[in-house]
Amino acid sequence: MTANATRILVLNSGSSSVKYQLLDMGKAADGDSAGARLAVGLVERIGEATSRLAHTPLAAGGQTRETTGPIADHQAALKAVAEELAADGLGLDSPELAAIGHRVVHGGLKFTAPTVIDEAVLKEIERLVPVAPLHNPANIVGIRTAQALRPDLPQVAVFDTAFHTTMPESAARYAIDVETADAHRIRRYGFHGTSHAYVSRRTAELLGKAPEEVNVIVLHLGNGASASAVRGGRCVDTSMGLTPLEGLVMGTRSGDIDPAVTFHLKRVAGMSADEIDELLNKKSGLLGLCGDNDMREIRRRIDEGDERAALAFDIYVHRLKKYLGAYTAVLGKVDAVAFTAGVGENAAPVRAAAIAGLEELGMAVDASLNAVRSDEPRLISPDYARVAVAVVPTDEELEIARQTYALVTAS
Ligand SMILES: Nc1ncnc2c1ncn2[C@@H]1O[C@H](COP(=O)(O)OP(=O)(O)O)[C@@H](O)[C@H]1O
Ligand SMILES: CC(=O)OP(=O)(O)O
Numbered sequence: 001m002t003a004n005a006t007r008i009l010v011l012n013s014g015s016s017s018v019k020y021q022l023l024d025m026g027k028a029a030d031g032d033s034a035g036a037r038l039a040v041g042l043v044e045r046i047g048e049a050t051s052r053l054a055h056t057p058l059a060a061g062g063q064t065r066e067t068t069g070p071i072a073d074h075q076a077a078l079k080a081v082a083e084e085l086a087a088d089g090l091g092l093d094s095p096e097l098a099a100i101g102h103r104v105v106h107g108g109l110k111f112t113a114p115t116v117i118d119e120a121v122l123k124e125i126e127r128l129v130p131v132a133p134l135h136n137p138a139n140i141v142g143i144r145t146a147q148a149l150r151p152d153l154p155q156v157a158v159f160d161t162a163f164h165t166t167m168p169e170s171a172a173r174y175a176i177d178v179e180t181a182d183a184h185r186i187r188r189y190g191f192h193g194t195s196h197a198y199v200s201r202r203t204a205e206l207l208g209k210a211p212e213e214v215n216v217i218v219l220h221l222g223n224g225a226s227a228s229a230v231r232g233g234r235c236v237d238t239s240m241g242l243t244p245l246e247g248l249v250m251g252t253r254s255g256d257i258d259p260a261v262t263f264h265l266k267r268v269a270g271m272s273a274d275e276i277d278e279l280l281n282k283k284s285g286l287l288g289l290c291g292d293n294d295m296r297e298i299r300r301r302i303d304e305g306d307e308r309a310a311l312a313f314d315i316y317v318h319r320l321k322k323y324l325g326a327y328t329a330v331l332g333k334v335d336a337v338a339f340t341a342g343v344g345e346n347a348a349p350v351r352a353a354a355i356a357g358l359e360e361l362g363m364a365v366d367a368s369l370n371a372v373r374s375d376e377p378r379l380i381s382p383d384y385a386r387v388a389v390a391v392v393p394t395d396e397e398l399e400i401a402r403q404t405y406a407l408v409t410a411s
C-alpha cells in the first residue's frame with residue numbers, strides 16, 4: 001500500500017443486490033469526519049431479466065447513470081460496477097485504493113472485529129452459510145470477485161454480528177439443552193451490527209452526549225429488520241438470533257413464531273425443512289400477510305381502504321411495540337429510541353404508530369416533527385418526552401470504510 005492510498009471501496013452484497021461506495025478516507029465527509037464519497041451505486045434484481053445498475057460518480061459530476069438489462073449473477077454485477085468506476089477514472093486499478101471492505105453478515109463466534117480476509121477466513125465464512133443462507137453466499141462471491149480484480153489489495157470483512165458479541169450470556173443463550181446448543185454453536189448472534197453501532201453512536205451525538213453516557217433502543221427497519229438495546233455504547237440484547245429470521249416482522253421474514261410451528265408444518269402439512277425455511281424466510285412477513293413487502297405499497301393500499309394491508313401493518317407495529325417495551329425493561333432507563341433504514345427513515349406512519357400509547361414509558365412523537373423529510377439525524381419527540389425519539393439515517397458503507405481503513409493503516 002502506498003502512502004497516498006486513502007481510498008476504500010465498500011461492497012455490501014445482498015441476496016439479489018449489491019450496494020457499493022468508493023470513499024476517500026483522507027478527505028472529510030459532510031461534517032468533520034473522514035470519508036468523502038467519490039462514487040456510490042446499487043445493482044438490484046441480480047439474476048432477473050430486469051436488473052438495474054444505478055451509478056453516481058460524485059467525484060466526476062455526480063450525474064447518475066442507469067443501465068438496465070439482465071445481470072446474471074453477483075460476479076457479473078461486480079464486473080459491471082468495476083467498469084462504471086473505471087469510466088470516470090475511479091477504477092479498481094487505481095494506486096490510491098488502499099483496500100476493499102466487505103459487509104459479511106454472519107461471523108459466528110470467531111469474528112468479533114474487522115478481519116483481513118485470507119483463505120482460512122473465507123473458509124469460516126463459508127462454514128456459516130447454513131446460518132445465513134440468504135447473505136453469506138453473496139458475500140463470498142463479492143470477496144472472490146474483488147480478490148480476482150485486485151489480488152494485491154487487502155480485502156477486509158466487517159461482520160454484522162461483531163457489534164453484538166458484547167451481549168451477556170443471559171441474552172445470548174437460548175433456554176435449550178446446553179450440550180446440544182454448544183455442540184452446534186446455537187445461540188443468539190444478532191445482525192445489522194454495523195448499523196446498530198453507527199446509529200447508536202450518531203444518536204448519542206444528536207443528544208450532545210458521549211456514547212458511554214446513553215442507553216439507546218435502535219430499530220433498524222429495512223427489508224430485514226432488527227431491534228437492539230445498547231447500554232453505554234455496548235449491545236446488551238438484539239432481536240435477531242442464530243439466523244436473521246428471529247425478531248421483528250420483516251419484508252418477507254416472519255420474525256418470532258412459536259418454534260413448534262415448524263414441526264407442526266413438517267408433521268401435519270408434510271413440508272420439508274427446505275420448504276419451511278423458504279416459507280419463513282421468503283414468503284412470510286409483510287409479503288405473506290398481504291402480498292406486498294414494500295411499506296410504500298402497503299401504505300398506498302391502506303389509504304385505499306385495503307383491510308389485508310391494514311392488518312399486516314398492525315401486526316408489524318404490534319411487534320415493534322413489544323420490543324420497545326421489552327428493551328425498556330432490559331435497559332431500565334432509556335435515553336433514546338432511534339428509527340433507521342428504509343422503513344425507519346422514511347415511513348412516518350410506522351414511527352407514529354409504534355410509539356403511540358407509550359407515554360407511560362416516556363415516549364411520544366410530535367406529528368409535525370415526524371412529518372419532516374430530511375437526510376439528517378433529527379428528533380421527532382416533543383420537548384416534554386422523557387425519552388428522545390429520533391430518526392437517524394444509517395450508513396453501513398461509511399462505517400465499513402472507517403473500520404476497514406483503520407485496520408489497514410494500523411499495521
Ligand atoms: N419512502 C418510503 N416510505 C416507506 N417505506 C420505504 C420508503 N422507502 C423505502 N421504504 C422501505 O424500505 C425498504 C428497504 O429498506 P433498506 O434499508 O434499503 O433495505 P435493505 O438494505 O435491507 O435492502 C423497502 O422495502 C420499503 O419497504
Ligand atoms: C442480516 C439482514 O437481515 O440483512 P438485510 O437486512 O440486508 O437482509
Ligand SMILES: [Mg+2]
Nearest residue numbers: 222223224341
Ligand atoms: Mg440493509
